[in-house]
Amino acid sequence: MPPVARSGEPSTTSWPQFRGPSASGVADGRPLPANWSEEKGENVKWRTPIPGLAHSSPIIWGDRVFVTSAISSDPNPYLKVGLYGESPDHPERVDHDFRVYGLDKKTGKVLWEKTAVRSVPKTKRHIKATHANCTPVTDGKHVVAFFGSEGLYCYDVDGKLIWQKDVGVLDAGPAGADELQWGFASSPIIHDGKVILFCAVRNQSYIAAFDVRDGKELWRTSREIDPCWGTPTVHSGPGRTQVITNGYKQLGGYDLATGQELWRMRSRGDVPVPTPIVAHDLIFITNAHGGDSPVYAIRTNATGDITLAEGATTNEYIAWSHMKIGNYMQTPLVYGDLLYCCRDSGILACYEAKSGQKKFRERLADGVGFTASPVAGDGKVYFTSEEGDVYVIQAGPEYKLLATNKLGEICMATPAISEGNLFFRTQRNVVAIGK
Numbered sequence: 001m002p003p004v005a006r007s008g009e010p011s012t013t014s015w016p017q018f019r020g021p022s023a024s025g026v027a028d029g030r031p032l033p034a035n036w037s038e039e040k041g042e043n044v045k046w047r048t049p050i051p052g053l054a055h056s057s058p059i060i061w062g063d064r065v066f067v068t069s070a071i072s073s074d075p076n077p078y079l080k081v082g083l084y085g086e087s088p089d090h091p092e093r094v095d096h097d098f099r100v101y102g103l104d105k106k107t108g109k110v111l112w113e114k115t116a117v118r119s120v121p122k123t124k125r126h127i128k129a130t131h132a133n134c135t136p137v138t139d140g141k142h143v144v145a146f147f148g149s150e151g152l153y154c155y156d157v158d159g160k161l162i163w164q165k166d167v168g169v170l171d172a173g174p175a176g177a178d179e180l181q182w183g184f185a186s187s188p189i190i191h192d193g194k195v196i197l198f199c200a201v202r203n204q205s206y207i208a209a210f211d212v213r214d215g216k217e218l219w220r221t222s223r224e225i226d227p228c229w230g231t232p233t234v235h236s237g238p239g240r241t242q243v244i245t246n247g248y249k250q251l252g253g254y255d256l257a258t259g260q261e262l263w264r265m266r267s268r269g270d271v272p273v274p275t276p277i278v279a280h281d282l283i284f285i286t287n288a289h290g291g292d293s294p295v296y297a298i299r300t301n302a303t304g305d306i307t308l309a310e311g312a313t314t315n316e317y318i319a320w321s322h323m324k325i326g327n328y329m330q331t332p333l334v335y336g337d338l339l340y341c342c343r344d345s346g347i348l349a350c351y352e353a354k355s356g357q358k359k360f361r362e363r364l365a366d367g368v369g370f371t372a373s374p375v376a377g378d379g380k381v382y383f384t385s386e387e388g389d390v391y392v393i394q395a396g397p398e399y400k401l402l403a404t405n406k407l408g409e410i411c412m413a414t415p416a417i418s419e420g421n422l423f424f425r426t427q428r429n430v431v432a433i434g435k
Contacts, residue, residue: 015060015416015423018135018187018231023275025333025375030420032378034392034402036433045421045432046108050101053077054132055371055412056187058423058430061138064111064157065103065416065423067430068145070096070121070131079427080127081386081410083345083369087174089124089181096121096131098147102159105418108432112159122149122169125183128371128412133185135231135414137195142212144195148184152197154215163215172201172227174271175248185229185273191241191256194218198245200228207232207245207254219259225250230331231275235283237300246272246287253283253302263302263317268292274327274373279334280353282319286341288326295332295341296321297356320356325349331373331414335381335395342383346370350397359397365389373414375422384411388426407431 019025036043052071059066073094095118102112121131134146142162143155152165173180186198194209200223208220223245230246234256242253242262248271252264269287276285283298298306302317313321325341333340339353346368350359364370364383372384376395380402383391388407394400409426416423421434 013060013062013419014140015418016139017059017137017189018057019275019331019373019375019414020416022235023231023233023277023331024279025277025331025373025414026335027375027377027417030378031435032380032417032420032422033433033435034380036405038408043433043435045434047429047431048103048108048110049429050425052097052099052132053079053130053427054425055130055185056132056425057135057414058416058425059136059138060105060416060418060423061140061157063105065105065430066136066138066143067101067103067425068132068134068136068147069099069101070147071099072096078127079130079410081369081412083367087180087182088127089173090127091124092121092131094120098132098150100136100143100145100153100155100159102143102157103430105432108430114155114159114161116145116147116153116164117150119150123171123183124181129183129185131183133183133229135187137188137190139190139212142190144188144190144212146188146197152188152195152215154195154212165210165215167197167199168204170199170201171203172229175226178202182227187231189232189234191234194256196232196234196243198228198230198232200225200245200247202227207243207259209256209259221254221259221261223247223250223252229273230287233276233278235278235300237281244276244278244283246274246276246285248272248287251285251296263304263306265298265305265307267294267296268323269294269326271328273329274331277332277334280337282353284332284334284339284353286326286332288328292323293326294321294323295326297353319354322356329371333374333376333381335376338395338397340374340381342370342374344370346385348383348399350399360399362399364391371412375415375417377417382415382422384415384424386410386412
């Protein structure tokens, strides 16, 4: 029996930020297709070309889909996907149009497009990244797009610019290799009228809140951490609403109203990309590239320094943790009572969310990279490879592959779900899939 959406869980209509409401990645309540084929005309509703290069995800509010892109004057911008060990950056000393689009959700028609800024990028990017990695966010009135060093921009849903803000040069690259720049990727989020930015970069890491109405800075809290590419998460619980961040050497939670630190812990992972998610009163955080590659299940009432003692896997505020199983790129997914963790090599592991007990570990595909994060609904979980193959499994404690579908293009962006439809951002298109 498929998991059922509980009260307060994501609706079936809006997908307002990276990975949808609260970054859960879940939208239940409507049937979703397991199979589709453009060649056969099966369950492909529309395909809309979007120029440029971007890994930002589509977001949705009502009948609108919003996406961003960085459009280079180079007709063939360099991008290298797949599994490889090198980590070079890529200078692009040519003009880019940093653009925001509003599309009709039913037809894919471009309703408006706005160029936020035209400029030569202020930093380099990883050869697997783009200059439009950050997913936009909306509250139904405002659409906020963040292009890292190229600035923060707020539009209304019809594309009228409301305000913009220069946040300076955000220089992000791996710790210990200051000569490399990998680009910026942490997406903005909106909660209670505040735009939250998490800028974990060299020499100036901080988390900050801005008024969504006019861009006025409300608070800023410095972070002494190395670069991080993960989007923060907001969680409201008894007595407090906290902003939760990933991070190399330090994870933490902050009071939404003031920015005051609520808890922190030292992490044994590195190069953090996944977004923290919350389910069953637990915060799930994974940050893995080298080191111990941990997964942590942290209680939402965590307070103070909750760092694990040497050799320990639990304490008062950490319900469970496992080493050597963490995700590098993908945000994990909790669907029902199960936690799904897919590594960039395509190895999928499933655990009981509350206890950390392993249910299965299987390989989705050989020799194929995975960067997009999984999403779920209607008893199905969707995993998208960088080559554009979408693996659909049946949700549950046993591995069962239902289908493999081809998008026909490179796909690095996490899909969105709305009203029984899946929306994929491929290298050149936005594609709507639905029955």
